[in-house]
Amino acid sequence: MAKPVSIEVWNPNGKYRVVSTKPMPGTRWINLLVDQDCRVEICTQKKTILSVEDIIALIGDKCDGVIGQLTEDWGETLFSALSRAGGKAFSNMAVGYNNVDVNAANKYGVAVGNTPGVLTETTAELAASLSLSAARRIVEADEFMRAGLYDGWLPHLFVGNLLKGQTVGVIGAGRIGSAYARMMVEGFKMNLIYFDLYQSTRLEKFVTGTLPYGEFLKANGEQPVTWKRASSMDEVLREADLISLHPILDKTTYHLVNKERLAMMKKEAILINCSRGPVVDEVALVEHLKHNPKFRVGLDVFEDEPYMKPGLAEMKNAIVVPHIASASKWTREGMASLAALNVLGKIKGYPVWGDPNRIEPFLNENAPPPAASPSIVNSKALGLPVSKL
Ligand SMILES: NC(=O)c1ccc[n+]([C@@H]2O[C@H](COP(=O)([O-])OP(=O)(O)OC[C@H]3O[C@@H](n4cnc5c(N)ncnc54)[C@H](O)[C@@H]3O)[C@@H](O)[C@H]2O)c1
Numbered sequence: 001m002a003k004p005v006s007i008e009v010w011n012p013n014g015k016y017r018v019v020s021t022k023p024m025p026g027t028r029w030i031n032l033l034v035d036q037d038c039r040v041e042i043c044t045q046k047k048t049i050l051s052v053e054d055i056i057a058l059i060g061d062k063c064d065g066v067i068g069q070l071t072e073d074w075g076e077t078l079f080s081a082l083s084r085a086g087g088k089a090f091s092n093m094a095v096g097y098n099n100v101d102v103n104a105a106n107k108y109g110v111a112v113g114n115t116p117g118v119l120t121e122t123t124a125e126l127a128a129s130l131s132l133s134a135a136r137r138i139v140e141a142d143e144f145m146r147a148g149l150y151d152g153w154l155p156h157l158f159v160g161n162l163l164k165g166q167t168v169g170v171i172g173a174g175r176i177g178s179a180y181a182r183m184m185v186e187g188f189k190m191n192l193i194y195f196d197l198y199q200s201t202r203l204e205k206f207v208t209g210t211l212p213y214g215e216f217l218k219a220n221g222e223q224p225v226t227w228k229r230a231s232s233m234d235e236v237l238r239e240a241d242l243i244s245l246h247p248i249l250d251k252t253t254y255h256l257v258n259k260e261r262l263a264m265m266k267k268e269a270i271l272i273n274c275s276r277g278p279v280v281d282e283v284a285l286v287e288h289l290k291h292n293p294k295f296r297v298g299l300d301v302f303e304d305e306p307y308m309k310p311g312l313a314e315m316k317n318a319i320v321v322p323h324i325a326s327a328s329k330w331t332r333e334g335m336a337s338l339a340a341l342n343v344l345g346k347i348k349g350y351p352v353w354g355d356p357n358r359i360e361p362f363l364n365e366n367a368p369p370p371a372a373s374p375s376i377v378n379s380k381a382l383g384l385p386v387s388k389l
């Protein structure tokens with residue numbers, strides 16, 4: 001039996017009991033629940049990743065809903081425990097939900113929420129940051145300075161890659177992949193090639209819009225940018241100078257980038273991963289980095305988080321950061337609010353919002369949110385009504 005976990009309680013006499021497995025940024029998410037007569041219990045245990053046993057102890061005998069984290073294993077055990085406690089509402093504080101067994105949630109009639117949209121630009125900006133840092137060897141140069149090794153300007157010192165006029169490749173041109181593509185095309189005048197299972201209308205609208213960006217550049221006497229949808233992922237890997245990964249993680253994208261595909265990439269290419277670690281075979285990546293010193297990576301996610309595969313930390317041609325792509329204040333507070341509203345919506349019997357790509361109405365702090373759950377990934381399986389708002 002896991003030892004009792006430490007908790008912080010808001011609105012102790014609330015009619016509904018909602019548990020959050022972690023403290024989350026901001027207070028709006030708490031107020032949204034308290035204002036609707038919820039008792040909110042926030043786990044304040046110092047342990048970073050809670051075990052299934054820890055969460056069962058948190059759920060207890062009566063629990064109407066839980067806000068959980070992407071580091072937790074939400075499957076048969078936890079959803080049966082939540083169901084036994086009378087709960088039918090769960091939300092990940094994340095847009096990715098590969099840590100959730102949705103079939104198990106369906107079995108117990110538990111709604112599974114996620115937090116799309118609010119983190120799109122924040123995540124794309126981190127991917128762009130890693131792209132520039134890798135291209136211009138910022139981290140190596142910073143370490144060089146701090147080590148007192150700089151003894152004057154040199155023609156070859158930390159020479160890196162120019163992005164302008166080069167080709168950026170996006171694998172997975174959904175919300176974040178499309179936002180990243182726009183940033184790199186508009187911001188650095190890169191040519192674009194993307195691969196997705198579906199045509200990315202949001203992205204193609206931008207590059208072929210009323211005044212295509214390429215036409216704008218041409219009208220100003222500059223080289224117009226080009227774009228194309230690749231017929232295969234391998235086409236992107238072969239043609240692009242900079243490649244960023246933004247697919248979901250599921251069984252079809254596990255090790256999507258493996259030893260064979262790394263070998264297809266240009267020797268001086270840059271690979272960015274802000275999706276999920278297991279999308280890349282990290283053991284193969286370390287070997288590739290060892291044998292290709294001009295190949296560079298920027299990684300926000302890792303196959304065995306929180307650990308890196310042996311050898312990765314020693315690679316000077318790798319930049320590694322601890323899963324911070326969605327870590328802006330506005331985004332993290334918004335994620336907390338969306339997760340709370342997902343749980344609240346199920347508890348109150350609200351319908352599900354009709355468009356997870358248009359969640360702005362839930363983020364307006366000056367108006368009450370729509371009486372709907374922003375994003376429930378198994379709404380169809382549970383036969384939940386869709387909001388007509
Ligand atoms: N590092 C972070 O902190 C962070 C932050 C946000 C999101 N993410 C990850 O990014 C993912 C994408 O988020 P999003 O909001 O853009 O989701 P999204 O659903 O809008 O886009 C995902 C895209 O991947 C495409 N896809 C799926 N399988 C593919 C394949 N085999 N090849 C090519 N494309 C494929 C889909 O068609 C879709 O267009 C999330 O699922 C999450 O895992 C990570």
Ligand SMILES: O=C(O)[C@H](O)CO
Pocket residue numbers: 070093094095096097119326
């Ligand atoms: O899936 C997500 O939302 C990220 O990994 C965390 O923000």
